[in-house]
Amino acid sequence: MRFSFECEVCRKELFGKEDLLCKDCNEEMERFLSPSFSNKEYFLYSLYFYKGMVRDLIRKFKYSDARYLSKFFAKKISEYLMINDIKPEVISYIPMNKWKRYVRGYDQARDLAFETAKIMNMDFDEILKREKWTKKLYNLDRASREKTLKDCFVTNGKHREKSILIVDDIVTSSSTINEAYGSLTESGYGSVAFLCLAK
């Protein structure tokens, strides 16, 4: 929980209680905006480059129990969707594996998707689920590892006919997104795009 009203980055006192960053830091954050990326199969929208203050804020969100940052980032995602005229019918997310979720107590990608759907007045659903524990991948040989990853997402089968936006926090390699996309298309989803905070 956050008790003080100072800028999350530079600690300067804030006078408007609705923002986490001061005006200067908000402007500074704009410098990290990254262009959208897509490949032949699907769109992957990315808000920022994963560096500098953006990286610090996301790390805090992920590793320091700073769950309140989800609302701040969801606002940024909503602005991005509006500016770029992206209007999905349903917002969902890439779930963490069960072990990590158990340790952290919350899933930050779920928080992002949930808060964004709330702001945008769009439907939220948990379309993807992790089917297997992916914790001990390093113990496996390459073939088994690929098989384990391949089996890692299942869908709930809902909203197949709608346009879906799948949210994640950071994307370092596209393998997870590819797996999710594969599971969704195999289950008959026709319109799927992805969005991450940073990559």
Ligand SMILES: [Zn+2]
């Ligand atoms: Zn500041």
